[in-house]
Amino acid sequence: xxxxxxxxLRSRRVVQDQLEGSDTAAAAAxxxxxxxxxxxxxxxxxxxxxxxxxxxxxxxxxxxxxxxVACAGVCRSWRFVIKEIVQVPEISGKLTFPISVKQPGPKExxxxxxxxxxxxxxxxxxxxxxxxxxxxxxxxxxxxxxCRRPTCTDYIISLRAEEISKGSSTxxxxxxxxxxxxxxxxxxGQSSNAGAKMTKSxxxxxxxxxxxxxxxxxxxxxxxxxSYELNMLGSRGxxxxxxxxxxxxxxxxxxxxxxxxxxxxxxxxxxVFPSIPSFHSKSASxxxxxxxxxxxxxxxxxxxLRNKSPRWHExxxxxxxxxxxxxxxxxxxxxxxxVSPENGPAGPEHEKIILQFGxxxxxxxxxxxxxxxxxFQAFAICLSSFDTKIACx
Amino acid sequence: xxxxxxxxxxxxxxxxxxxxxxxxxxxxxxxxxxxxxxSKAYVNERxxxxxxxxxxxxxxxxxxxxxxxxxxxxxDWESKFFEVDMDDLHELFMAANYLEIESLLNGVTxxxxxxxxxxxxxxxxxxxxxxxxxxxxQQEEEIRKLNSWNHI
Numbered sequence: 001x002x003x004x005x006x007x008x009l010r011s012r013r014v015v016q017d018q019l020e021g022s023d024t025a026a027a028a029a030x031x032x033x034x035x036x037x038x039x040x041x042x043x044x045x046x047x048x049x050x051x052x053x054x055x056x057x058x059x060x061x062x063x064x065x066x067x068x069v070a071c072a073g074v075c076r077s078w079r080f081v082i083k084e085i086v087q088v089p090e091i092s093g094k095l096t097f098p099i100s101v102k103q104p105g106p107k108e109x110x111x112x113x114x115x116x117x118x119x120x121x122x123x124x125x126x127x128x129x130x131x132x133x134x135x136x137x138x139x140x141x142x143x144x145x146x147c148r149r150p151t152c153t154d155y156i157i158s159l160r161a162e163e164i165s166k167g168s169s170t171x172x173x174x175x176x177x178x179x180x181x182x183x184x185x186x187x188x189g190q191s192s193n194a195g196a197k198m199t200k201s202x203x204x205x206x207x208x209x210x211x212x213x214x215x216x217x218x219x220x221x222x223x224x225x226x227s228y229e230l231n232m233l234g235s236r237g238x239x240x241x242x243x244x245x246x247x248x249x250x251x252x253x254x255x256x257x258x259x260x261x262x263x264x265x266x267x268x269x270x271x272v273f274p275s276i277p278s279f280h281s282k283s284a285s286x287x288x289x290x291x292x293x294x295x296x297x298x299x300x301x302x303x304x305l306r307n308k309s310p311r312w313h314e315x316x317x318x319x320x321x322x323x324x325x326x327x328x329x330x331x332x333x334x335x336x337x338x339v340s341p342e343n344g345p346a347g348p349e350h351e352k353i354i355l356q357f358g359x360x361x362x363x364x365x366x367x368x369x370x371x372x373x374x375x376f377q378a379f380a381i382c383l384s385s386f387d388t389k390i391a392c393x
Numbered sequence: 394x395x396x397x398x399x400x401x402x403x404x405x406x407x408x409x410x411x412x413x414x415x416x417x418x419x420x421x422x423x424x425x426x427x428x429x430x431x432s433k434a435y436v437n438e439r440x441x442x443x444x445x446x447x448x449x450x451x452x453x454x455x456x457x458x459x460x461x462x463x464x465x466x467x468x469d470w471e472s473k474f475f476e477v478d479m480d481d482l483h484e485l486f487m488a489a490n491y492l493e494i495e496s497l498l499n500g501v502t503x504x505x506x507x508x509x510x511x512x513x514x515x516x517x518x519x520x521x522x523x524x525x526x527x528x529x530x531q532q533e534e535e536i537r538k539l540n541s542w543n544h545i
Contacts, residue, residue: 039483040522047490047502054506064510069543073515073536076529098539140545159542169538265539 018191033285041075049081056085060094062130062139068096074331088118088261090371095128098159101141101375102172104252104259110356110368112326113375114138115382117363122146124386125161125377126367134328134360142172142379145331146387155383157376174220175380181389183227186380187220188247190262202309223247224377228388236386238319239388241307245373248303253339253349259372303372305354306340327358333365334358357382421493475504478522482508514538 043051050211052071059067072082092105105111112129123145127138143161147154153333154177159170225244252259310319318330327334337355341347355378356368369378477485482504489497512518515536519526528536 039487040479041524043486044490047486050498050502051505051509055509058506059510067510068541069540070512070515070518071509073540074518074522075524078524093415098542140542158538161545169535170542265535 006316041077045077045081049085050079052078052081053077053085056082061093062128065094065096065139066122072097076328090259090261095139095141095161095375099262099265101159102265103261103374104372105370105374107371110353110370111368111375113141113367113378115358115365115367115379116385117365119363123161123164124155124379124383126375128215128375134326134364134366141375144175144379144383151179153181153387155380157380158177172376173223173380175383175387177384181387182229184225184380184384184387185379186224186226188223188376189220190265191221221247224380226381226384228384238307239332241305241337241385242340243305243337245303245377246304250301250303250342252303257372301342304340304342305337305373308336308338308353323356323358326356326368327360329359329361331359335385337381355381357385421495471500475500479523480506512545 001030055071056068059065068082068086072079072086072381086092087094088103089095089100089111090104090107093109093111095101095111110355114127114129114134116127118124123143125140126142128141128145129138140161142157142159143164144157145164147156154163155175157172157174158168159172160168160285165171171189173186175184175186177184205210220314223246225246227242229240231238231240247261249257251257308321310321312318313320321334321336323334324337335355335357336353338353339350341350352370353368354370354373356359359364359365365382367382369375475482477484481499485497486501486505489501508521509518512521518524526533
């Protein structure tokens with residue numbers, strides 16, 4: 001008796017020995033790329049995804065998280081899957097790829113980092129905190145080097161401490177101060193939607209476009225302007241800070257608001273890795289991307305941050321802010337930034353601390369930031385606090 | 394122990410295995426076939442695709458798994474079961490996927506993940522799994538630079 005079985009056709013069912021040497025079958029049933037005749041290179045997409053998803057879910061903290069980044073560097077198919085799985089810091093609260101430092105921080109909480117200053121080399125290193133302790137090794141994020149010029153000072157910010165120069169491919173951006181050290185501009189080495197070219201095709205998971213955007217001259221994009229001034233008490237009182245975030249719209253802090261989220265670093269503005277199309281309509285990274293370059297002239301303009309005014313403590317005879325234990329040494333450099341209600345009445349979104357910076361040791365400072373600013377922007381703002389001479393006794 | 398029905402499974406190389414039905418249906422594939430065919434002993438045409446070695450391993454896996462009640466014993470036994478070379482591990486992976494055995498698939502997935510995590514860097518991952526680097530030269534250069542950040 002012939003038994004006719006209705007076999008369910010599922011893409012998972014790949015039987016390797018039948019497919020060896022059969023290019024067509026392999027392409028249909030497995031993820032393209034990976035190269036070679038090796039069986040592991042042609043692992044079915046779902047199986048590869050299961051393996052890599054398990055790794056991503058277990059390696060949540062640094063230094064183990066480097067395993068996730070390493071997987072993205074193995075071959076194209078692995079990179080495709082990892083990029084599909086890893087969520088932006090805004091949602092996951094985790095920094096993964098180098099581009100994470102230019103993506104908005106988490107919405108739900110402050111991401112804790114610290115800055116080490118090296119006075120002799122005039123460099124500053126930003127680290128992600130690994131524990132709740134104020135002193136731990138941390139995961140290196142960015143380095144900045146101070147360069148004095150005749151009429152201004154530049155802080156060059158880079159992904160590599162050893163390669164701090166504008167021409168280097170690890171250049172991220174810079175902070176420039178005016179002659180008096182009262183006004184600063186933050187420049188980004190790439191525009192806020194660079195590296196996020198979307199492919200139209202959603203039908204095939206295997207689509208991996210080799211398109212590149214045309215080369216454009218290397219340039220800096222203004223991303224923020226910072227100004228310091230004395231308050232009415234003059235140099236006896238805490239200074240006033242204002243940050244105009246040119247690249248972030250004021251609407252970003254409203255419910256459903258979005259902030260620019262670059263997907264990749266680009267080399268000299270050439271898109272080396274075309275953006276992976278998202279197949280999940282709920283993906284916030286795609287939602288952020290679709291918002292495109294947000295014109296900050298409309299809908300309330302650019303986001304403006306101001307420092308929270310400290311209160312005078314009569315008994316302690318000093319200005320106080322509640323840093324929730326994250327700042328332990330009094331310093332005029334310490335600050336907390338909140339969103340300034342530029343247009344209209346203050347709401348609950350103007351109470352949240354967006355950036356907090358303060359001293360904990362001789363050359364050690366904590367930096368805690370959240371959405372909608374990125375680690376890079378937060379770092380640049382903190383560097384301005386080092387540099388400004390306003391209200392320094 | 395009550396004698397339960399046995400299923401006869403034929404593998405690709407025409408070897409027939411007698412496996413307790415309760416174990417055989419751990420494979421979703423076989424379970425489906427069984428419910429559709431409703432026969433105690435049958436020749437499973439689809440199973441002709443599965444080489445003998447895999448079939449035996451599946452049967453062994455489940456027999457042993459069902460016998461081990463104590464957790465420590467099970468996890469010890471499982472670690473030994475998965476101490477195989479990369480080729481055998483791949484075979485297990487493919488078989489577990491084809492036969493749709495959830496527990497075996499989880500075990501292999503975890504083991505593969507452990508292998509990856511034990512690799513120091515991208516090059517070692519490639520060597521371990523025999524995967525070629527198929528990035529374009531410009532992409533590879535960019536990956537190298539950005540991933541050096543990974544190890545600082």
